Amino acid sequence: MESSSDPQIIAIAGLPPPDTNLTANTAASDRAAIITVLILALIAIALRFTARNIQQTKIHWDDWVIIISMALVGGTAGLAIAGGHYGAGKHIWAVDLDSLQQIYKILFGYTFLYSASCAVIKISILLFYSRIFLSTERLFALSMKFGYFLSISYPIVVWVTMGNVCRPLDHFWTQFAGTKGTCIDINTFFLALGIINMINDFYILLIPIPHIFRLQMSLRKRIGIAGILMLGGFVCAASAVRIHFLTELSKTKDVTRAMGPVFIWSDLEPCIAIVSACLPHLAPLRHIVRDKISSTFGSQDDEVELTNRITGGSAAGHAASTQSSSAENIHRQGIHVHTSYTQQTDQR
Template sequence: MSTTTPEYDYDIYDSRSGVAIAAVSACLSVAFTAVALRVYTRAVMIRQFGADDWAAVVAYLLALASGLFVATNVMFGHGKHLAYVIQEGIPLWKYFRHFYISIVLYNGSLTATKLTFLLQYYRILGGTGRMRKAVIVAFVIVGLWSVSQLLVVIFTCSPIEKFWNSDLPGTCIPNLPFWYINAAGNIVTDIIVFLLPLPSLTRLNLRKGQKLGLIGVFSLGFFTCAISVIRIQYLKLSTDVTWDNVPSSCWSIGELCSGITCACLPTLRPLLAKVIPGMSIHSQSSQQKYYRRSTGRDFSNASRLKSTDENGSSRGIMYPEDLEMQSDNGSDKEIRIAVNRQDGSSNFNKDSSRSLDKLRLGLNTTVKTEIKVGTPTHGAWSQDGYPRGIEVKRDFITTTRES
């Protein structure tokens, strides 16, 4: 009795499991670096760890879990031809169970990433009523869409186990066109999220170069949209699902990591200013001297700081890094800043921060450079652990209130 072996137009022993592992490892490493730097900057440097930072951490942990399920699924045939998997007797239900869990975690991470952006916008751009309302509306729309898609993915089959065990009685939502609808909706909500801050950024009272750089950083999110568009063409899988699913899963993890990285980049300016001093413009001011304890304070933490120019006019002084954003909403601009002051004394008192108030700026607002930070002394460090005699020049904003 002779047996015949099915013939295929490909080598069933081909494998691209290594591609899946390499892609997942590379993407997750980049995202981990961005999140770790964000956590260090926000929690250690400026001590302003907030809801958007927690959302970024949650988004990464979900992306990490999704990536791990994609990578470990190679044990059950991911990256191999289905014919090889069947020939080797690898249980397909284990492959599809890992596949299901990775999809759920993918949608959870995507939801957390979008919420990270929106919470971040509310924190740094929520100083004006118009922007605050826009962020809240976007939060409701994007939140409802993302949560609804997450629930649909979780309960795509009834019972849930039918997703990986087709022999069970029950029903499942067809993968197509649901995956296309899900992808298209995510792209639309991504565009809404990434377009939302641009009008406010264009109205910031910053120099042109600073403004363009800031807009460029926030616009990097559109790179995630491009990845989402590319991913769509890989959603349709043939019967050789274990082989065809490699590009789709890799682009999915890449999409998550790209979004998380882009969400973290705007928060890293204080760290970059510390690591690369050349980012600051050097000069000196003979007026009052200030010690900047931290940068990138939130709108919720603010203090009033004033100085007097050579003509005796009262001026408000703030640093772009401390203020993070300045919104322009008509003729009256409301800014909140957080700066600790050192009144020429040799020792810095940790409890000497000014009371937290709002600083309303008038029409005469200009951006200048050349100030001196710190009190010039010969001692390198104070007993409190803060540096002395270090001249740090920063851009600053001066305002003259009309009487």
């Protein structure tokens, strides 16, 4: 077992444990998992645009931005699969020095695309919030601005740090060959980024909740709408799992083996985010399936409809009008709600 390992790798990681199976390789299963979640994200986006076509509504900025995020996630998936080709998923003692350097070159580029994809997905969600919740409340506006700040600053921090991660920069992947240079604590940096990203996900998930519970509709319907938007909580769960594997990576010398699940969850997390971002837009498809099954095409009698009774208008009714506009926008996304209000204008 010792003689089959690259002496330079042994110098880096030491001898493999006696019970290590050097033929073990998770690259195939890793690749299958990555492709699966990538296809699910693509299907979610396709269904989102299908729903747009059914509703005959225009394509909005949040729709275009989610396409950009899909392109970025596709790039990270390609890099993750390439990493598996060079040995990510194998034990480090089963790869040679050249392959290890290639994996770290891939990892270097991966961080740029991954951080950008996370930011773009969050921006798409925030654009959706801005379009749906037509609120003039100061707290909501500040929450949105802070959400944009967190989303945009995340990749900037990553790019600046990775641009200076080592001196010289190529020491990031040549360090294993004994080149002279210095690097920051890379594993700790990745772990910190994972935690920050999860906190950002959680914050953006909570932004609309207070506004939803102030809408003019029954509590049951408000809880239903909040529940649909809170499906993004699956992203936070995926982030937590990713953090676990980043922690494992930071503790082990068998870095190539540990990179397999890190690559998987680093692709699974944004793919789940894309699916979650598309779910609120898919209700019209459910309505069509229901109508076909019940053979009541065009009938919405059993749906809760959005009804607005407006008589006149005045400044006194501005707050109610804003809340109802938010409710109507939610309805147009396929989330059917009911609100009723009356505006009265003093007759002078």
